[in-house]
Amino acid sequence: MLVGILIALLPWEPVFLWLAGRFDLACFRHEERKVCSPQVMLAYRLKLSYEEVAANPHKYAGKPVVWCVDHSGVSYLEGRPSQTLSWSNEQAVPHTSDRHCEKMLAVVEESGSEGVLLRYIGTP
Secondary structure (H helix, E strand, O other), rough: OHHHHHHHHHHHHHHHHHHHHHHHHHHHHHHHHHHHHHHHHHHHHOOOOOHHHHOHHHHHHHOOOEEEEEEEEEEEEEEEEEEEEEOOOOOHHHOOOOOOOEEEEEEEEEEEEEEEEEEEOOOO
């Protein structure tokens, strides 16, 4: 009986292989999300503000933040051009529209005359 079912399903092998490939991709994305999850949870628990990080960057270096960022050429914190951000991996940071900010997960690297330096991780 089992052999009969397997033989009947044989023409569907390409479909099953395609589904298996999609499932692996979904699992990878799920695992990627799980890897980011502890950083996101820590960022929300710490609730670091721009002012705290800018005032004491060495204390918060390596700590994750989730901030709403405007990034269209120049980066700054949600509608506040006076709170500038720079990126150690600028090419990875997605551009936002001129009308709204986008939540981004980043890690604090340092602070200086150009604002707070972050390393972009992803979107939470």
